[in-house]
Amino acid sequence: MxxxxxxxxxxxxxxxxxxxxxxxxxxxxxxxxxxxxxxxxxxxxxxxxxxxxxxxxxxxxxxxxxxxxxxxxxxxxxxxxxxxxxxxxxxxxxxxxxxxxxxxxxxxxxxxxxxxxxxxxxxxxxxxxxxxxxxxxxxxxxxxxELQRLPPGETARPFHIGDQHVGFDTYDLLNQQVVSHHYTIVDGRGSTFLSPHRYVxxxxxxxxxxxxxxxxxxxxxxxxxxxxxxxxxxxxxxxxxxxxxxxxx
The missing domain is CATH 3.40.50.150 (Vaccinia Virus protein VP39)
Structure with missing residues (x-):
């Protein structure tokens, strides 16, 4: 990590x-x-x-x-x-x-x-x-x-949608990797955060x-x-x- x-x-x-x-x-x-x-x-x-x-x-x-x-x-x-x-x-x-x-x-x-x-x-x-x-x-x-929910050719799926936070994952199926994208708004201030993962x-x-x-x-x-x-x-x-x-x- x-x-x-x-x-x-x-x-x-x-x-x-x-x-x-x-x-x-x-x-x-x-x-x-x-x-x-x-x-x-x-x-x-x-x-x-x-x-x-x-x-x-x-x-x-x-x-x-x-x-x-x-x-x-x-x-x-x-x-x-x-x-x-x-x-x-x-x-x-x-x-x-x-x-x-x-x-x-x-x-x-x-x-x-x-x-x-x-x-x-x-x-x-x-x-x-x-x-x-x-x-x-x-x-x-x-x-x-979430691979069973990915239509052919699609690589991204949302995992959380809220008033202050939206998150989605992008998948690399060949290498069993996923990147989580977080978009957050608190008190009118926006931030982004990307974290890599190995799904298992x-x-x-x-x-x-x-x-x-x-x-x-x-x-x-x-x-x-x-x-x-x-x-x-x-x-x-x-x-x-x-x-x-x-x-x-």
């Missing part, structure tokens, strides 16, 4: 540009889902960002630590109420390690796709497995690639988990546990580390 994409200006405007993700009907189910899956040890968030999920989860009494590649994003988290309670390690979620053992490692809002190669995504699973206690869980929230299928993620020694235990269409079907546009998946503690390196 290129930290230059998540620079100081993007970090400063991130919460406003992602305001739709802070709505209670979006955020509260995510926090509740994660809280119910935290065991006796803390939770670790990969790509913790400005703390959209980490801070309300911490406010519920869960000890949360994070890994974040972008220093400006982490600084924005630190400025918020409760920010001092979430210890953040600056580093890459594919390789950085933090002290301790965790009941839960999680990665939300499509952040797994910020890793632009299959090799990096596999490394992320292995790093999650290294941090988990036996029986611990790795949770990912990510979109399902649920079955491919399951294979990555298997390579890391993790096993699929849950898959839902959203945080509210709507059943996952062939027409679901996103999924929340949970993989578990075996209780014997074995893990692929």
């Amino acid at each position: 290129d930290a230059d994409v998540w620079n100081e200006q993007v970090a400063k405007d991130y919460d406003e540009s992602s305001a739709h993700m802070y709505k209670p009907e979006v955020l509260s189910p995510a926090v509740a889902f994660l809280e119910r899956r935290v065991g006796r040890h803390p939770a670790l968030e990969f790509a913790v960002g400005t703390g959209r999920v980490a801070l309300p989860l911490s406010a519920r009494g869960v000890r949360v630590v994070g890994i974040e590649k972008s220093q400006p994003m982490a600084q924005e988290l630190g400025k918020k109420p409760g920010g001092d309670d979430v210890a953040v390690t600056i580093g890459d979620m594919t390789t950085s390690q933090v002290p301790g053992v965790f009941s839960l490692v999680y990665l939300v809002y499509n952040a797994i796709t910020c890793l632009l190669s299959q090799e990096e995504q596999v490394a992320c699973f292995r790093n999650a497995a290294r941090h988990l206690e036996p029986g611990g869980r790795f949770v990912i929230e990510v979109f399902v690639p 299928w649920p079955s491919e993620l399951d294979l990555m988990a298997q390579l890391a020694g993790l096993r699929l235990s849950e898959r839902w269409a959203d945080w509210a546990k709507t059943p996952f079907t062939a027409t679901s546009r996103s999924h929340v998946s949970v993989w578990q580390k075996p209780f014997d503690g074995s893990v692929a390196l």
